[in-house]
Amino acid sequence: MPIKVILFGATGMVGQGVLRECLRDDRVESVLAVGRTPLGVEHPKLRELVHPDLAALMSLPATRAQLTGYDACFFCLGVSSAGMGEETYRRITHDLTLTAARALSSWNPGSTFIYVSGQGTDSTEQGRIKWARIKGRTENDLLTLDLDAYMFRPGYIQPLHGITSKTRLYRAAYVVTKPLYPVLRRLAPNHVTTTEQLGRAMIAVATEGARVHVLETEDINGTASRL
Template structure:
């Protein structure tokens, strides 16, 4: 089995960890990293291709050709601020660019959309904290779920939503204590375990909605297997 994966947000805190785990995974033979700028540190990795996009709303024919044949994508380009451009316009533009090529390759494509634990899809619900950001991210989730029902990809697109809790560095003192206090709730999750869980979901499939406790449990299981 070989796997070609597309990653966005690879310079962010979570995206960097996902990229690192993808590079260590022998089944992943090709990593397409979408970036705003060149990433010279990745030049030594034979299985990485960095695609520099000046505008994440616009995908050239050359970029689309590089994306063709991908098996999945982990979209890590997100922030807690709920920026509509990041949460809505950029992932929608990616779907518009790659979806038409899926039918010609005839294989399922899993798109994993990184979201957050307290995201709200109900746009009419009254919220007392960070309402705009949570609802904007909720609209992003709904938008990308609907892509799976569109006709452009011939029924080959699958959307997975991941809602991790607070992401911490498990090896740091603060991160370790936070995870110990939170127990199995998933309120806190190590970035390494989260990356393992995200990669596993996009490679092997999962529930459509991955909640904090589910991500924590799967990440811990995979870390044990990894040794």
């Protein structure tokens, strides 16, 4: 049966890739993109919910009706921790994610929630690397909710089909590394993936589940290959 999906972060590089796959895949009936800015994309499957403050949006009385009745949430919203204080990064990475997830666990209990984390995330929450520690806490807290929660931990992500990062430094890096991707894929296949594979893997997990709730790059790529 086709699924209805809520997508956070559809303007980012990963979110763009996930949205593309959702709109192309018959397993997805509809997509509600939740974000701060309009996508500028029109498609029969796609509807948007735009608000400048997503944390405030989740507390509005009208939001519940708009986000109820969905089978899965793909949470692709995220920021780089570079140059950002720990409290600010925690507020965006952990607090906003949990605000959305807690609301959805109440409105759509038992639904699938897929969180894009990252390779090297620290599940112990004790390490010295800020982003890894905070994402570890986010993962752990998500797993306590009334959701069928899955953590995606991709390593290097190659953007495909004209998709670009919103971060200038990352855009430049992808231009430089693009010719090297075939080599990276051969030398370290368990550490590289693409925006297309991420999107396909999310749809597969939302429709069929997965054997583990924390998916590293190898798991993501294997799941994406499911028919």
